[in-house]
Amino acid sequence: MARLTEYDERQAAGRLRVAITAFRWAVHAGIVPRADASKWTWSRAAVEAMDRDAVAAGLPGDPLSGRQAADRIAEALGTPNVPGEPTVVTAFVVRRFMAAGLLTELSGNPDGSLVHPSQVAEVCTRADLAELVAANAPLGPDQAAARLGVRRTDWDHMVRLGWVTPAEWREVQFGTSRAGAVDVPLYRAAEVDALPAAHPEVDWSALRAVGKGRRSPLAMLGR
Template sequence: MEFHAVRWEALPRTPISGGAAADRIAEALGTPNLGGEKAAVTAFVVRRLIDLRLLADLSANPDGSLVNPDQVDLVCARADLPELVAANTPLGPDQAAQRLSVRRTDFDHMLRLGWIRAADSVEVRFGTSRAGAVDVALFRTCDVDGLPAAHPEVGWDALRALQKGQRSPLAGLTPVTA
């Protein structure tokens, strides 16, 4: 297998990191990423835009992305940029359950059933030790929002009305294997 490296001098401008691309996108949305505050747009969104082939990853590094700033400028100029970013914003499992207005345990059943898969994960540390680190799954907002339409057989109103301690109707379902 022959490896073809990208020649940086062949690009009109020097590639930028996924974080820098996220900063440019946030700026274009009018919600700049400010140091010390929660980012409005993260590198997660940039990786999803790469997955959607709106940006090309120029890096061979699996832990980071390099993208062409001209492509980022084209993405920033899109009329649907707010919707595109919102659809690809990460949600943790608690946030996903909250967005669906279901209990976390019901969302866990959806995971077990294979109705949704994590788009990525992030390591969260508690304290300063790696011993306190856990991986938290991240889901695209559009995937979470699509669950009710993808599974109309679920009585969503009844599922949302369940109280703590009540058995989930999802508990008895068997995952469908492909």
């Protein structure tokens, strides 16, 4: 059987006999060098030179799921997530922390996150943790409109104008049938809160006072 001359991350992890998550962490932490054969692959020489024990020691246990990480962050805030009650810290927040570089994604599954427990523990010690969580709280369209004190139709115009874009889309199921599932955009609370200051050309007091059934003052913008 021909020996590989280049290895992707899964092949390299297999060659080292370590979990793929441990290998991904080793790349992030600099335990192994960045890919040298291409952007995503390592040469055989680079893989053979890797320290298998050091890679395995970098992530000695199992990574945390996004939900588990959210639970630990909520506990650190003194407001634990309680099953059956509204979630204080969600996996959405964890994904925003990843986007900001505070946590590292170790999963290759777009529908589920995995993170290093030690990295989560470090985040939990931050003095500004509460502010970070609040800034990255998820808001649906109706929640965002209510937060700004405007009608949903006014909010829809802000989205149309490109003033704000979803951080992600999540499937929400209504009822028990899959036919009732729809994709809902979710926005960061901080980006919603920043809109009035970002668009001083809008008379926000007047916008908030527009009555039901009246045309939005934003309707003609961008046309």
